[in-house]
Amino acid sequence: MQIIEDFLEKHHIQDDxxxxxxxxxxxxxxxxxxxxxxxxxYRIIALTVDxxxxxxxxxxxxxxxxxxxxFNIEHHILTWEGExxxxxxxxxARLMRYRLLCQWCHNNYINYLAIAHHLFDQAETFLMxxxxxxxxxxxxxxxxxxxxxxxxxxxxxxxxSPEILKTFLEQQKIMWIEDESNxxxxxxxVKMRHFLPILEQKTGISAECLSQTATTLQKTRDxxxxxVNQTIDDHIHKWGNAGVSVDYALYLSWHEELKFRVLSKLxxxxxxxxxxxxAEKLLELIKCLDDKNYEGGTLGGCYLLICDLxxxxxxxxRSEKKIYSTQKWEDFILHNPEVRGVHIPHKLRLALIAEx
Numbered sequence: 001m002q003i004i005e006d007f008l009e010k011h012h013i014q015d016d017x018x019x020x021x022x023x024x025x026x027x028x029x030x031x032x033x034x035x036x037x038x039x040x041x042y043r044i045i046a047l048t049v050d051x052x053x054x055x056x057x058x059x060x061x062x063x064x065x066x067x068x069x070x071f072n073i074e075h076h077i078l079t080w081e082g083e084x085x086x087x088x089x090x091x092x093a094r095l096m097r098y099r100l101l102c103q104w105c106h107n108n109y110i111n112y113l114a115i116a117h118h119l120f121d122q123a124e125t126f127l128m129x130x131x132x133x134x135x136x137x138x139x140x141x142x143x144x145x146x147x148x149x150x151x152x153x154x155x156x157x158x159x160x161s162p163e164i165l166k167t168f169l170e171q172q173k174i175m176w177i178e179d180e181s182n183x184x185x186x187x188x189x190v191k192m193r194h195f196l197p198i199l200e201q202k203t204g205i206s207a208e209c210l211s212q213t214a215t216t217l218q219k220t221r222d223x224x225x226x227x228v229n230q231t232i233d234d235h236i237h238k239w240g241n242a243g244v245s246v247d248y249a250l251y252l253s254w255h256e257e258l259k260f261r262v263l264s265k266l267x268x269x270x271x272x273x274x275x276x277x278x279a280e281k282l283l284e285l286i287k288c289l290d291d292k293n294y295e296g297g298t299l300g301g302c303y304l305l306i307c308d309l310x311x312x313x314x315x316x317x318r319s320e321k322k323i324y325s326t327q328k329w330e331d332f333i334l335h336n337p338e339v340r341g342v343h344i345p346h347k348l349r350l351a352l353i354a355e356x
Contacts, residue, residue: 001034003034003157003160004034004039005039015111016039016042016043017042017110017112018042018043018045018110019045019112019114020035020044020045020047020113020116021048021101021113021114021116022064023179024060024061024063025177026165026176027116027117027121028116029067031114032044032114033071033172035114044073047078047101047104047113048060048064049077049100050079052084053084053093060177061077067174076104078100078101080100090187098148102150105151106149106151112154114156115155116155118162119208119211120193120196121142122158122211122214123208123210124192124196125142125214126213127196127210128188131192135279136224137221139213141211141214142158144158158211161207225261227258228265231254231262232262232266236262236266239348241270242351243270243314243348243351243352244270244312245311245312245313247310248292248309248310251289256286260279263313264277264282267299270315271301271315272301273300277299277300282299285299289306289311292306301315301316302314303315305345305347307343312345314348328353332349339352
C-alpha cells in the first residue's frame with residue numbers, strides 16, 4: 001500500500017518536509033504513520049491541537065506524543081489558549097484548529113500540511129452541503145489540495161475508507177482514541193455519518209458514489225474557473241492594488257453565472273477576505289448593477305459604482321478619506337502619467353494615492 005506516494009506523484013509534489021495534523025483518532029494516526037513508513041528519509045512533523053474542550057484533551061495529546069516518540073516522529077502540541085465558545089463549538093473549534101496548525105507551519109517555514117479527511121468525511125461533507133442548498137462550489141466538497149493562510153493543505157485519504165486505516169493501525173498494533181463528539185447527534189456531521197449506511201442500504205447510494213460525484217463536479221468547477229480567470233485577464237483593467245474596472249456594456253452582456261463568479265473573485269481579492277461574499281448579498285448586488293442608474297454601494301470591503309460607461313470596483317480605505325487634495329493628485333499624475341486625462345472616480349483616486 002503506497003497511498004501517500006501515489007498522491008504526491010499525482011500532484012507533482014517534490015518537497016521532503018510535511019506537517020501532519022494528528023488528533024489521536026484512527027484516521028490521523030494512520031496518515032502520519034503512512035507518511036513515515038513510505039518516506040522514512042523525509043522530515044515528518046506531527047502537530048496536535050490541545051483544544052481544552054474536554055477534560056481529556058491534554059491526556060489525548062500526550063498519548064499522541066508517546067506514539068510519535070515510539071516511531072521517532074517529531075511532534076508538537078499546540079494549545080488553544082483563552083476562553084472557549086459556548087455556542088457553535090464545532091465550527092469554532094475547526095477554525096481555531098486550522099489557525100493554530102497553519103500559524104505553526106508559517107512560523108516554521110513548512111509549506112505543506114496534511115489532513116486526514118477520508119472517504120466518509122467527503123461523503124458527509126457532500127450531504128451537508130446538499131442539505132444547505134449549496135451550489136456548484138459547495139457540492140464539490142473537499143479538494144485533494146487547497147490553500148489556507150498561505151499553507152497548502154493536502155488530503156491524501158479522500159478516496160480511502162476509514163476501515164482500511166483502522167486495519168493499518170491494527171497491523172501496527174497501535175490503539176487510537178475515539179472522539180466522544182463523534183456520537184453526539186447534536187452535530188449535523190454526526191447525523192450524516194449515521195445516515196450514510198441507511199442511504200446505501202435503502203438506495204444503493206454509497207459513500208463512494210457521493211465522493212465520485214464531488215470529484216466530477218470539481219472538474220466542472222475547474223473548467224468554469226478557467227473561463228473566469230481568462231475573462232479577468234482579458235477584460236478587467238487593474239489599477240494597482242486599489243481597484244479594477246470593466247466596460248459596463250461588456251459586463252451587461254455576461255451570463256449571470258459569469259457575473260457572479262467574476263465579481264466574487266474580484267471583491268474577495270481587493271477586499272482581502274478569506275471567503276467570497278454571501279451568495280444572497282452578491283445576487284442582490286448583481287441585480288442592482290443591471291440598472292445603469294445604480295448609485296453605488298459596498299460589499300466585502302469594496303465600493304462598486306457605474307461611472308463613464310465603466311463598472312468600477314474600488315478597495316475601501318475608510319481611515320484615509322481625508323488625505324486627498326488636488327495637489328496630491330497632481331503629484332500622483334506626475335509620477336504616473338498613464339492616468340493623465342483618464343476620468344477616475346474620486347474614491348479610486350483616494351485609494352491610488354494611499355497605495356503609494
